[in-house]
Structures are given as C-alpha cells and as structure tokens.
Amino acid sequence: MPGYTDKKAAVQQRLRRVEGQVRGVQRMVDDDAYCVDVLTQISAATKALQAVALELLDQHLAHCVADAIGEGGAAAEEKIAEASAAIARLVRS
Numbered sequence: 001m002p003g004y005t006d007k008k009a010a011v012q013q014r015l016r017r018v019e020g021q022v023r024g025v026q027r028m029v030d031d032d033a034y035c036v037d038v039l040t041q042i043s044a045a046t047k048a049l050q051a052v053a054l055e056l057l058d059q060h061l062a063h064c065v066a067d068a069i070g071e072g073g074a075a076a077e078e079k080i081a082e083a084s085a086a087i088a089r090l091v092r093s
Contacts, residue, residue, distance in 0.1 A: 003056075003060045003061075003062060004059040004060075004063075006059075007055070007059060010055075011052060014052050014055075015052060017048065021041065021045040021048060028041060053090055057087065057090065065080060
C-alpha cells in the first residue's frame, strides 16, 4: 500500500489543479500570449508539481522507508537506497 494512501484525495486534487494550469498554458500559447507571461505560468505549474512530489516523498519516507527500517535487514537498505535515488532525481529536475 502506498505511503500517501491517507492523503490520496488531496494529492489527486493538487494534480488536477496542476493539470488545469498546464491546460491554461496551452490556451495561452494558442492565443499567442506574451512569452514572459507563458513562462511565468510554466514556472507556477512546475512549482506546483514539485510541491506534489515533495509531499509524496515525505509520505514515502514517513511510511514505506520507516516501516522498512523497523524491519531492518536488506529491505531497509533497499528502501533507503530507493529513497536516495528518488531524492537525487528530484534535485536534478
């Protein structure tokens, strides 16, 4: 079970909001909006998506990784490595 299960509805709502922002950017391009205005909206959508990613990461650490550490052994090491790789991907993006 994913660690974000308790907050699934909130995560879905935030993702729908991001989806709406991206549609708005598409409309702006369709309407030949000013470049800087489009870039500003892209930045806002990117920040919103990053906020969702951080929420998911927080939930993963608090539940999946914490549970694996409680069990110990190879499963714990694997979850920590997996979380570290996910953090590295987020930092690079």
